[in-house]
Amino acid sequence: MSKPVVAVVGRPNVGKSTLFNALAGGMISIVKDTPGVTRDRIYADVSWLDRDFTMIDTGGIEPDSKDIILSQMREQAQIAIDTADVIIFITDVRQGLTDADSKVADMLRRSAKPVVLVVNKVDSFEKFMPDVYEFYNLGIGDPIPISAASRLGLGDMLDVVISHFPEGAGTEEEDERPRIAIVGKPNVGKSSILNKLAGENRAIVSDIAGTTRDAIDSVVKYDGREYVLIDTAGLRRKSKIKEELERYSIIRAVTAVERADVVLMVIDAVEGATEQDAKIAGIAHERGKGVIIVVNKWDAIEKTDKTMREYENQIRQILSFMPYAEIMYVSALTGQRLNKLYDRIDMVIANQTLRVATGVLNEILTEAVAMQQPPSDKGKRLKLYYMTQVAVKPPTFVIFVNDRELMHFSYTRYLENKIREAFGFRGTALRFYIRERKEKGR
Numbered sequence: 001m002s003k004p005v006v007a008v009v010g011r012p013n014v015g016k017s018t019l020f021n022a023l024a025g026g027m028i029s030i031v032k033d034t035p036g037v038t039r040d041r042i043y044a045d046v047s048w049l050d051r052d053f054t055m056i057d058t059g060g061i062e063p064d065s066k067d068i069i070l071s072q073m074r075e076q077a078q079i080a081i082d083t084a085d086v087i088i089f090i091t092d093v094r095q096g097l098t099d100a101d102s103k104v105a106d107m108l109r110r111s112a113k114p115v116v117l118v119v120n121k122v123d124s125f126e127k128f129m130p131d132v133y134e135f136y137n138l139g140i141g142d143p144i145p146i147s148a149a150s151r152l153g154l155g156d157m158l159d160v161v162i163s164h165f166p167e168g169a170g171t172e173e174e175d176e177r178p179r180i181a182i183v184g185k186p187n188v189g190k191s192s193i194l195n196k197l198a199g200e201n202r203a204i205v206s207d208i209a210g211t212t213r214d215a216i217d218s219v220v221k222y223d224g225r226e227y228v229l230i231d232t233a234g235l236r237r238k239s240k241i242k243e244e245l246e247r248y249s250i251i252r253a254v255t256a257v258e259r260a261d262v263v264l265m266v267i268d269a270v271e272g273a274t275e276q277d278a279k280i281a282g283i284a285h286e287r288g289k290g291v292i293i294v295v296n297k298w299d300a301i302e303k304t305d306k307t308m309r310e311y312e313n314q315i316r317q318i319l320s321f322m323p324y325a326e327i328m329y330v331s332a333l334t335g336q337r338l339n340k341l342y343d344r345i346d347m348v349i350a351n352q353t354l355r356v357a358t359g360v361l362n363e364i365l366t367e368a369v370a371m372q373q374p375p376s377d378k379g380k381r382l383k384l385y386y387m388t389q390v391a392v393k394p395p396t397f398v399i400f401v402n403d404r405e406l407m408h409f410s411y412t413r414y415l416e417n418k419i420r421e422a423f424g425f426r427g428t429a430l431r432f433y434i435r436e437r438k439e440k441g442r
Protein backbone atom coordinates (compact mmCIF):
# COMPACT_ATOMS: atom_id res chain seq x y z
CA MET A 1 0.00 0.00 0.00
CA SER A 2 1.09 3.48 -0.71
CA LYS A 3 1.72 6.29 1.71
CA PRO A 4 -1.53 7.71 3.08
CA VAL A 5 -2.62 11.16 2.00
CA VAL A 6 -3.91 13.63 4.58
CA ALA A 7 -5.65 16.73 3.24
CA VAL A 8 -6.04 19.96 5.19
CA VAL A 9 -9.19 22.02 4.71
CA GLY A 10 -10.02 25.32 6.41
CA ARG A 11 -10.95 28.94 6.04
CA PRO A 12 -8.35 31.58 5.19
CA ASN A 13 -6.21 32.69 8.09
CA VAL A 14 -7.04 29.82 10.46
CA GLY A 15 -3.37 28.80 10.50
CA LYS A 16 -2.93 26.19 7.78
CA SER A 17 0.51 27.41 6.78
CA THR A 18 1.62 27.62 10.37
CA LEU A 19 0.52 24.02 10.87
CA PHE A 20 2.31 22.92 7.71
CA ASN A 21 5.47 24.58 8.86
CA ALA A 22 5.23 23.12 12.35
CA LEU A 23 4.83 19.59 10.96
CA ALA A 24 7.24 19.82 8.06
CA GLY A 25 10.10 21.46 9.88
CA GLY A 26 9.68 25.06 8.84
CA MET A 27 10.84 24.59 5.29
CA ILE A 28 7.65 24.96 3.35
CA SER A 29 6.37 28.49 3.31
CA ILE A 30 6.53 31.90 4.78
CA VAL A 31 3.66 32.72 7.09
CA LYS A 32 2.38 36.22 6.63
CA ASP A 33 -0.44 38.18 8.14
CA THR A 34 -2.06 38.62 4.76
CA PRO A 35 -4.47 35.81 3.98
CA GLY A 36 -3.90 33.80 0.85
CA VAL A 37 -0.26 34.64 0.38
CA THR A 38 1.09 31.16 0.77
CA ARG A 39 0.44 29.91 -2.72
CA ASP A 40 3.44 27.71 -3.00
CA ARG A 41 2.79 25.55 0.01
CA ILE A 42 0.90 22.63 -1.46
CA TYR A 43 2.26 19.42 0.01
CA ALA A 44 4.67 18.16 2.66
CA ASP A 45 6.07 14.82 3.82
CA VAL A 46 5.37 14.14 7.47
CA SER A 47 6.49 11.35 9.82
CA TRP A 48 4.89 10.56 13.15
CA LEU A 49 5.68 7.50 15.25
CA ASP A 50 7.20 5.67 12.28
CA ARG A 51 4.20 6.38 10.10
CA ASP A 52 4.90 8.39 6.97
CA PHE A 53 2.24 10.32 5.18
CA THR A 54 1.86 13.10 2.67
CA MET A 55 -0.04 16.15 3.76
CA ILE A 56 -1.66 18.29 1.09
CA ASP A 57 -3.16 21.71 1.45
CA THR A 58 -6.19 21.97 -0.74
CA GLY A 59 -6.37 25.71 -0.03
CA GLY A 60 -5.16 28.61 -2.04
CA ILE A 61 -8.14 30.74 -1.28
CA GLU A 62 -8.33 34.39 -2.24
CA PRO A 63 -10.99 35.66 0.10
CA ASP A 64 -13.06 38.49 -1.27
CA SER A 65 -16.49 38.04 0.13
CA LYS A 66 -18.27 35.50 2.31
CA ASP A 67 -19.84 33.85 -0.73
CA ILE A 68 -16.56 33.27 -2.41
CA ILE A 69 -15.04 31.84 0.75
CA LEU A 70 -17.83 29.31 1.05
CA SER A 71 -17.72 28.20 -2.57
CA GLN A 72 -13.94 27.89 -2.45
CA MET A 73 -14.11 25.94 0.79
CA ARG A 74 -16.55 23.56 -0.83
CA GLU A 75 -14.15 23.14 -3.72
CA GLN A 76 -11.30 22.44 -1.27
CA ALA A 77 -13.40 19.97 0.65
CA GLN A 78 -14.31 18.16 -2.55
CA ILE A 79 -10.67 17.82 -3.53
CA ALA A 80 -9.94 16.48 -0.06
CA ILE A 81 -12.78 13.98 -0.34
CA ASP A 82 -11.52 12.84 -3.74
CA THR A 83 -7.91 12.42 -2.80
CA ALA A 84 -7.36 11.93 0.91
CA ASP A 85 -7.40 8.98 3.27
CA VAL A 86 -7.92 11.34 6.20
CA ILE A 87 -9.12 14.95 6.23
CA ILE A 88 -7.98 17.51 8.79
CA PHE A 89 -10.64 20.18 9.12
CA ILE A 90 -9.02 23.15 10.78
CA THR A 91 -10.96 25.92 12.51
CA ASP A 92 -10.01 28.94 14.57
CA VAL A 93 -11.04 29.37 18.21
CA ARG A 94 -10.65 33.14 17.94
CA GLN A 95 -12.86 33.54 14.90
CA GLY A 96 -15.24 31.05 16.49
CA LEU A 97 -17.68 28.84 14.64
CA THR A 98 -18.82 30.31 11.33
CA ASP A 99 -21.63 29.44 9.00
CA ALA A 100 -19.16 28.35 6.34
CA ASP A 101 -17.59 25.95 8.84
CA SER A 102 -20.97 24.31 9.46
CA LYS A 103 -21.72 23.91 5.76
CA VAL A 104 -18.34 22.40 5.03
CA ALA A 105 -18.69 20.10 8.04
CA ASP A 106 -21.98 18.81 6.58
CA MET A 107 -20.27 18.06 3.32
CA LEU A 108 -17.38 16.26 4.99
CA ARG A 109 -19.74 14.24 7.19
CA ARG A 110 -21.68 13.03 4.15
CA SER A 111 -18.49 11.89 2.44
CA ALA A 112 -17.88 9.20 5.08
CA LYS A 113 -14.14 9.96 4.97
CA PRO A 114 -12.43 10.07 8.37
CA VAL A 115 -12.36 13.70 9.49
CA VAL A 116 -10.21 15.08 12.27
CA LEU A 117 -11.64 18.31 13.63
CA VAL A 118 -8.91 20.64 14.81
CA VAL A 119 -9.39 23.95 16.63
CA ASN A 120 -6.33 26.16 16.23
CA LYS A 121 -4.98 29.15 18.14
CA VAL A 122 -5.75 27.57 21.51
CA ASP A 123 -2.60 29.12 22.92
CA SER A 124 -3.85 28.64 26.46
CA PHE A 125 -6.01 25.64 27.29
CA GLU A 126 -7.21 27.27 30.47
CA LYS A 127 -8.44 30.36 28.74
CA PHE A 128 -9.91 28.93 25.55
CA MET A 129 -11.24 25.46 26.38
CA PRO A 130 -14.80 26.67 27.01
CA ASP A 131 -14.82 28.11 23.47
CA VAL A 132 -13.49 24.85 22.03
CA TYR A 133 -16.57 22.93 23.21
CA GLU A 134 -18.70 25.03 20.89
CA PHE A 135 -17.15 23.13 17.96
CA TYR A 136 -18.94 19.92 19.02
CA ASN A 137 -21.91 21.54 17.29
CA LEU A 138 -20.35 20.75 13.92
CA GLY A 139 -21.29 17.12 14.51
CA ILE A 140 -18.03 15.71 13.16
CA GLY A 141 -16.57 14.42 16.39
CA ASP A 142 -14.35 15.69 19.18
CA PRO A 143 -12.61 18.98 18.51
CA ILE A 144 -8.87 18.69 19.13
CA PRO A 145 -7.39 21.91 20.52
CA ILE A 146 -4.00 22.90 19.15
CA SER A 147 -1.78 25.90 18.86
CA ALA A 148 0.11 25.59 15.61
CA ALA A 149 2.17 28.65 16.46
CA SER A 150 3.28 27.34 19.87
CA ARG A 151 3.27 23.70 18.75
CA LEU A 152 0.80 22.65 21.42
CA GLY A 153 -1.43 19.62 21.00
CA LEU A 154 0.17 18.54 17.72
CA GLY A 155 1.11 15.10 19.04
CA ASP A 156 -2.44 14.35 20.16
CA MET A 157 -3.71 15.53 16.81
CA LEU A 158 -1.27 13.30 14.89
CA ASP A 159 -2.18 10.29 17.06
CA VAL A 160 -5.78 10.68 15.97
CA VAL A 161 -4.81 11.24 12.33
CA ILE A 162 -2.72 8.09 12.04
CA SER A 163 -5.34 6.02 13.91
CA HIS A 164 -7.55 6.48 10.83
CA PHE A 165 -5.01 5.17 8.33
CA PRO A 166 -6.11 2.12 6.38
CA GLU A 167 -4.77 -1.18 7.69
CA GLY A 168 -1.37 -1.98 6.23
CA ALA A 169 -0.86 1.46 4.72
CA GLY A 170 2.76 2.26 4.14
CA THR A 171 3.77 -1.38 3.93
CA GLU A 172 4.73 -3.43 0.90
CA GLU A 173 2.16 -3.73 -1.86
CA GLU A 174 0.79 -7.24 -2.38
CA ASP A 175 -0.47 -6.53 -5.85
CA GLU A 176 2.42 -7.35 -8.19
CA ARG A 177 1.00 -5.48 -11.16
CA PRO A 178 2.95 -2.37 -12.12
CA ARG A 179 1.14 0.79 -11.10
CA ILE A 180 1.42 3.65 -13.54
CA ALA A 181 0.66 7.32 -12.83
CA ILE A 182 0.22 9.80 -15.67
CA VAL A 183 1.10 13.30 -14.50
CA GLY A 184 1.80 16.70 -16.02
CA LYS A 185 0.61 20.24 -16.45
CA PRO A 186 -2.95 21.02 -17.51
CA ASN A 187 -3.73 20.24 -21.14
CA VAL A 188 -0.59 18.28 -22.03
CA GLY A 189 -2.66 15.22 -22.95
CA LYS A 190 -2.77 13.10 -19.79
CA SER A 191 -6.39 12.03 -20.23
CA SER A 192 -5.86 11.37 -23.92
CA ILE A 193 -2.92 9.08 -23.15
CA LEU A 194 -4.82 7.31 -20.38
CA ASN A 195 -7.89 6.84 -22.55
CA LYS A 196 -5.87 5.59 -25.45
CA LEU A 197 -3.90 3.13 -23.33
CA ALA A 198 -6.96 2.01 -21.39
CA GLY A 199 -9.40 2.18 -24.28
CA GLU A 200 -7.53 -0.11 -26.59
CA ASN A 201 -6.22 -2.57 -24.09
CA ARG A 202 -8.64 -2.42 -21.20
CA ALA A 203 -9.20 -5.82 -19.73
CA ILE A 204 -11.10 -5.27 -16.54
CA VAL A 205 -12.19 -2.06 -14.91
CA SER A 206 -12.47 -1.22 -11.24
CA ASP A 207 -11.80 -4.67 -9.94
CA ILE A 208 -9.24 -3.57 -7.42
CA ALA A 209 -10.11 -3.96 -3.79
CA GLY A 210 -8.62 -1.56 -1.29
CA THR A 211 -9.01 2.12 -0.70
CA THR A 212 -11.72 4.14 -2.36
CA ARG A 213 -8.98 5.84 -4.30
CA ASP A 214 -8.09 2.52 -5.91
CA ALA A 215 -11.62 1.96 -7.11
CA ILE A 216 -11.38 4.27 -10.09
CA ASP A 217 -8.13 2.85 -11.43
CA SER A 218 -8.18 0.77 -14.57
CA VAL A 219 -6.39 -2.45 -15.31
CA VAL A 220 -5.09 -2.89 -18.82
CA LYS A 221 -3.67 -5.98 -20.42
CA TYR A 222 -0.90 -5.73 -22.94
CA ASP A 223 1.01 -8.62 -24.41
CA GLY A 224 -0.27 -10.93 -21.69
CA ARG A 225 0.75 -8.67 -18.82
CA GLU A 226 -1.47 -6.51 -16.65
CA TYR A 227 -0.87 -2.92 -15.64
CA VAL A 228 -2.80 -0.65 -13.31
CA LEU A 229 -3.37 2.85 -14.65
CA ILE A 230 -3.93 5.18 -11.72
CA ASP A 231 -6.77 7.56 -12.34
CA THR A 232 -7.29 10.95 -10.79
CA ALA A 233 -10.62 11.61 -12.45
CA GLY A 234 -11.99 13.53 -9.48
CA LEU A 235 -9.27 16.08 -9.88
CA ARG A 236 -9.80 16.99 -13.49
CA ARG A 237 -10.97 20.42 -12.49
CA LYS A 238 -11.52 23.42 -14.63
CA SER A 239 -10.67 26.87 -13.39
CA LYS A 240 -10.06 30.17 -15.05
CA ILE A 241 -7.30 31.05 -12.64
CA LYS A 242 -3.92 29.80 -13.83
CA GLU A 243 -2.52 29.41 -10.30
CA GLU A 244 -5.51 27.32 -9.28
CA LEU A 245 -5.11 25.06 -12.30
CA GLU A 246 -1.43 24.60 -11.52
CA ARG A 247 -2.30 23.84 -7.92
CA TYR A 248 -4.74 21.14 -9.02
CA SER A 249 -2.15 19.60 -11.27
CA ILE A 250 0.33 19.47 -8.38
CA ILE A 251 -2.24 17.91 -6.02
CA ARG A 252 -3.21 15.49 -8.76
CA ALA A 253 0.43 14.58 -9.30
CA VAL A 254 1.24 14.16 -5.60
CA THR A 255 -1.69 11.86 -4.93
CA ALA A 256 -1.13 9.77 -8.06
CA VAL A 257 2.66 9.52 -7.71
CA GLU A 258 2.27 8.34 -4.13
CA ARG A 259 0.54 5.19 -5.36
CA ALA A 260 2.67 4.57 -8.44
CA ASP A 261 5.70 2.46 -9.33
CA VAL A 262 6.35 4.24 -12.60
CA VAL A 263 5.41 7.82 -13.44
CA LEU A 264 4.72 8.94 -16.97
CA MET A 265 5.71 12.59 -16.85
CA VAL A 266 3.89 14.13 -19.80
CA ILE A 267 5.33 17.17 -21.55
CA ASP A 268 3.67 19.09 -24.36
CA ALA A 269 5.92 18.99 -27.43
CA VAL A 270 4.45 22.24 -28.68
CA GLU A 271 5.59 24.06 -25.53
CA GLY A 272 8.76 22.15 -24.67
CA ALA A 273 9.82 21.59 -21.05
CA THR A 274 9.02 24.37 -18.57
CA GLU A 275 9.64 25.22 -14.91
CA GLN A 276 6.17 23.98 -14.05
CA ASP A 277 7.10 20.63 -15.59
CA ALA A 278 10.19 20.58 -13.39
CA LYS A 279 8.06 21.12 -10.28
CA ILE A 280 5.83 18.19 -11.15
CA ALA A 281 8.70 15.92 -12.19
CA GLY A 282 10.38 16.81 -8.88
CA ILE A 283 7.56 15.07 -7.02
CA ALA A 284 8.38 11.76 -8.70
CA HIS A 285 12.10 12.30 -8.22
CA GLU A 286 11.82 13.07 -4.48
CA ARG A 287 9.80 9.93 -3.98
CA GLY A 288 12.24 7.73 -5.86
CA LYS A 289 9.76 6.53 -8.46
CA GLY A 290 10.53 5.20 -11.90
CA VAL A 291 10.21 8.01 -14.44
CA ILE A 292 9.53 8.10 -18.16
CA ILE A 293 9.33 11.55 -19.70
CA VAL A 294 6.63 11.32 -22.33
CA VAL A 295 6.81 14.08 -24.92
CA ASN A 296 3.27 14.14 -26.27
CA LYS A 297 1.70 15.81 -29.32
CA TRP A 298 4.72 14.75 -31.38
CA ASP A 299 2.39 14.87 -34.39
CA ALA A 300 1.86 18.60 -33.93
CA ILE A 301 5.37 19.88 -34.50
CA GLU A 302 7.57 20.38 -37.54
CA LYS A 303 10.42 17.92 -37.47
CA THR A 304 13.86 17.60 -39.00
CA ASP A 305 16.47 14.96 -38.28
CA LYS A 306 17.75 17.15 -35.43
CA THR A 307 14.44 17.73 -33.64
CA MET A 308 14.61 14.83 -31.21
CA ARG A 309 18.13 15.74 -30.17
CA GLU A 310 17.12 19.37 -29.63
CA TYR A 311 14.18 18.32 -27.47
CA GLU A 312 16.33 15.98 -25.49
CA ASN A 313 18.87 18.73 -24.79
CA GLN A 314 16.19 21.16 -23.67
CA ILE A 315 14.47 18.60 -21.45
CA ARG A 316 17.73 17.44 -19.90
CA GLN A 317 18.54 21.04 -19.07
CA ILE A 318 15.21 21.87 -17.40
CA LEU A 319 14.94 18.49 -15.67
CA SER A 320 18.64 18.32 -14.86
CA PHE A 321 17.99 16.62 -11.50
CA MET A 322 16.82 13.45 -13.25
CA PRO A 323 19.35 12.59 -15.96
CA TYR A 324 18.38 8.94 -15.46
CA ALA A 325 14.81 9.45 -16.76
CA GLU A 326 13.87 7.79 -20.02
CA ILE A 327 12.44 10.00 -22.76
CA MET A 328 9.83 8.92 -25.31
CA TYR A 329 8.19 10.88 -28.09
CA VAL A 330 4.56 9.95 -28.63
CA SER A 331 1.24 11.14 -29.94
CA ALA A 332 -1.97 10.32 -28.14
CA LEU A 333 -3.77 11.62 -31.22
CA THR A 334 -2.29 9.21 -33.75
CA GLY A 335 -1.25 6.55 -31.24
CA GLN A 336 2.35 6.81 -32.42
CA ARG A 337 4.70 4.78 -30.17
CA LEU A 338 2.14 4.56 -27.34
CA ASN A 339 2.33 0.77 -27.15
CA LYS A 340 6.12 1.02 -26.91
CA LEU A 341 5.53 2.62 -23.53
CA TYR A 342 4.72 -0.79 -22.08
CA ASP A 343 8.14 -2.22 -22.89
CA ARG A 344 9.75 0.85 -21.44
CA ILE A 345 7.65 0.55 -18.29
CA ASP A 346 8.75 -3.09 -17.92
CA MET A 347 12.37 -2.06 -18.26
CA VAL A 348 12.02 0.67 -15.63
CA ILE A 349 10.31 -1.71 -13.21
CA ALA A 350 13.09 -4.25 -13.73
CA ASN A 351 15.65 -1.56 -12.93
CA GLN A 352 13.77 -0.34 -9.88
CA THR A 353 13.78 -3.83 -8.43
CA LEU A 354 17.31 -4.79 -9.49
CA ARG A 355 19.60 -6.00 -6.72
CA VAL A 356 23.35 -5.93 -7.10
CA ALA A 357 25.42 -8.39 -5.10
CA THR A 358 27.65 -6.84 -2.45
CA GLY A 359 30.78 -8.46 -3.87
CA VAL A 360 30.26 -6.88 -7.26
CA LEU A 361 29.47 -3.49 -5.73
CA ASN A 362 32.70 -3.52 -3.79
CA GLU A 363 34.71 -4.38 -6.88
CA ILE A 364 33.22 -1.28 -8.47
CA LEU A 365 33.98 0.74 -5.37
CA THR A 366 37.63 -0.36 -5.23
CA GLU A 367 38.12 0.38 -8.90
CA ALA A 368 36.38 3.76 -8.66
CA VAL A 369 38.54 4.81 -5.71
CA ALA A 370 41.68 3.74 -7.57
CA MET A 371 40.69 5.82 -10.59
CA GLN A 372 39.78 8.98 -8.74
CA GLN A 373 41.21 9.82 -5.38
CA PRO A 374 38.56 10.56 -2.73
CA PRO A 375 38.45 14.14 -1.40
CA SER A 376 40.35 15.28 1.67
CA ASP A 377 40.05 18.17 4.06
CA LYS A 378 42.60 19.57 6.52
CA GLY A 379 44.93 16.68 5.90
CA LYS A 380 42.29 14.03 6.47
CA ARG A 381 41.33 11.92 3.52
CA LEU A 382 37.99 10.23 2.91
CA LYS A 383 38.19 6.45 3.19
CA LEU A 384 35.50 4.27 1.70
CA TYR A 385 35.31 0.88 3.39
CA TYR A 386 32.36 -0.90 2.03
CA MET A 387 29.15 -0.54 0.04
CA THR A 388 25.99 -2.59 0.09
CA GLN A 389 22.51 -2.37 -1.42
CA VAL A 390 19.85 -2.29 1.28
CA ALA A 391 16.63 -1.73 -0.65
CA VAL A 392 14.88 -1.62 -4.02
CA LYS A 393 12.20 0.75 -5.38
CA PRO A 394 14.33 2.83 -5.54
CA PRO A 395 17.62 0.96 -5.35
CA THR A 396 19.24 2.22 -2.16
CA PHE A 397 22.88 1.87 -1.20
CA VAL A 398 24.72 2.37 2.05
CA ILE A 399 28.36 3.41 1.88
CA PHE A 400 30.49 3.05 5.00
CA VAL A 401 33.19 5.70 5.35
CA ASN A 402 35.63 7.02 7.96
CA ASP A 403 34.12 10.51 8.11
CA ARG A 404 30.80 11.59 6.64
CA GLU A 405 31.85 15.21 6.46
CA LEU A 406 34.45 14.31 3.87
CA MET A 407 31.96 12.64 1.54
CA HIS A 408 31.20 15.38 -0.94
CA PHE A 409 28.08 15.36 -3.02
CA SER A 410 30.24 15.31 -6.13
CA TYR A 411 32.02 12.13 -5.03
CA THR A 412 28.71 10.41 -4.35
CA ARG A 413 27.66 11.48 -7.81
CA TYR A 414 30.88 10.03 -9.23
CA LEU A 415 30.16 6.69 -7.55
CA GLU A 416 26.59 6.79 -8.80
CA ASN A 417 27.88 7.24 -12.34
CA LYS A 418 30.21 4.26 -11.92
CA ILE A 419 27.30 2.11 -10.74
CA ARG A 420 25.18 3.31 -13.64
CA GLU A 421 28.00 2.58 -16.09
CA ALA A 422 27.96 -0.99 -14.88
CA PHE A 423 24.25 -1.63 -14.39
CA GLY A 424 22.37 1.14 -16.14
CA PHE A 425 19.48 1.55 -13.77
CA ARG A 426 17.78 3.57 -16.52
CA GLY A 427 14.57 5.23 -15.46
CA THR A 428 15.07 5.11 -11.72
CA ALA A 429 16.65 7.34 -9.12
CA LEU A 430 19.27 5.79 -6.85
CA ARG A 431 19.62 6.64 -3.20
CA PHE A 432 22.79 6.74 -1.18
CA TYR A 433 23.18 6.78 2.56
CA ILE A 434 26.57 7.55 4.00
CA ARG A 435 27.40 5.92 7.32
CA GLU A 436 30.43 6.36 9.48
CA ARG A 437 32.35 3.39 10.77
CA LYS A 438 35.28 3.37 13.13
CA GLU A 439 38.53 2.54 11.40
CA LYS A 440 39.45 -1.08 11.80
CA GLY A 441 42.74 -1.77 13.52
CA ARG A 442 44.78 -3.64 11.01
Ligand SMILES: Nc1nc2c(ncn2[C@@H]2O[C@H](COP(=O)(O)OP(=O)(O)OP(=O)(O)O)[C@@H](O)[C@H]2O)c(=O)[nH]1
Pocket residue numbers: 010011012013014015016017018019031032033034035036037038059060061120121122123146147148149150
Ligand atom coordinates in the same frame (compact mmCIF):
# COMPACT_ATOMS: atom_id res chain seq x y z
N1 LIG B 1 -2.40 33.09 18.36
C1 LIG B 1 -2.16 32.23 17.39
N2 LIG B 1 -2.03 32.66 16.13
C2 LIG B 1 -1.78 31.76 15.16
C3 LIG B 1 -1.67 30.38 15.43
N3 LIG B 1 -1.44 29.74 14.27
C4 LIG B 1 -1.42 30.69 13.31
N4 LIG B 1 -1.63 31.92 13.85
C5 LIG B 1 -1.66 33.21 13.13
O1 LIG B 1 -2.76 33.25 12.24
C6 LIG B 1 -2.42 33.97 11.06
C7 LIG B 1 -2.72 33.14 9.83
O2 LIG B 1 -1.87 32.01 9.82
P1 LIG B 1 -1.55 31.22 8.48
O3 LIG B 1 -0.83 30.00 8.88
O4 LIG B 1 -0.94 32.09 7.46
O5 LIG B 1 -3.04 30.87 8.03
P2 LIG B 1 -3.55 30.10 6.72
O6 LIG B 1 -4.75 29.33 7.12
O7 LIG B 1 -2.47 29.36 6.06
O8 LIG B 1 -3.99 31.30 5.83
P3 LIG B 1 -4.16 31.33 4.24
O9 LIG B 1 -2.78 31.32 3.66
O10 LIG B 1 -4.88 32.58 4.06
O11 LIG B 1 -4.95 30.13 3.84
C8 LIG B 1 -0.95 34.35 11.19
O12 LIG B 1 -0.89 35.68 11.65
C9 LIG B 1 -0.44 33.40 12.24
O13 LIG B 1 0.63 33.92 12.96
C10 LIG B 1 -1.78 29.96 16.80
O14 LIG B 1 -1.67 28.78 17.14
N5 LIG B 1 -2.03 30.92 17.72
Ligand SMILES: Nc1nc2c(ncn2[C@@H]2O[C@H](COP(=O)(O)OP(=O)(O)OP(=O)(O)O)[C@@H](O)[C@H]2O)c(=O)[nH]1
Pocket residue numbers: 184185186187188189190191192193236296297298299300330331332333334
Ligand atom coordinates in the same frame (compact mmCIF):
# COMPACT_ATOMS: atom_id res chain seq x y z
N1 LIG C 1 -2.13 17.32 -31.68
C1 LIG C 1 -2.30 16.63 -30.56
N2 LIG C 1 -3.18 17.02 -29.65
C2 LIG C 1 -3.33 16.30 -28.52
C3 LIG C 1 -2.57 15.13 -28.30
N3 LIG C 1 -2.93 14.63 -27.10
C4 LIG C 1 -3.89 15.45 -26.60
N4 LIG C 1 -4.13 16.46 -27.47
C5 LIG C 1 -5.07 17.55 -27.27
O1 LIG C 1 -4.65 18.35 -26.17
C6 LIG C 1 -5.79 18.78 -25.42
C7 LIG C 1 -5.66 18.37 -23.96
O2 LIG C 1 -5.72 16.96 -23.87
P1 LIG C 1 -6.16 16.24 -22.52
O3 LIG C 1 -5.92 14.78 -22.71
O4 LIG C 1 -7.49 16.67 -22.07
O5 LIG C 1 -5.06 16.84 -21.55
P2 LIG C 1 -4.92 16.67 -19.97
O6 LIG C 1 -3.48 16.75 -19.68
O7 LIG C 1 -5.62 15.45 -19.51
O8 LIG C 1 -5.65 17.96 -19.49
P3 LIG C 1 -6.23 18.29 -18.01
O9 LIG C 1 -7.08 17.13 -17.58
O10 LIG C 1 -7.01 19.54 -18.24
O11 LIG C 1 -5.04 18.50 -17.14
C8 LIG C 1 -7.02 18.21 -26.10
O12 LIG C 1 -7.55 19.18 -26.95
C9 LIG C 1 -6.44 17.03 -26.90
O13 LIG C 1 -7.21 16.76 -28.03
C10 LIG C 1 -1.62 14.72 -29.31
O14 LIG C 1 -0.92 13.73 -29.20
N5 LIG C 1 -1.54 15.51 -30.40
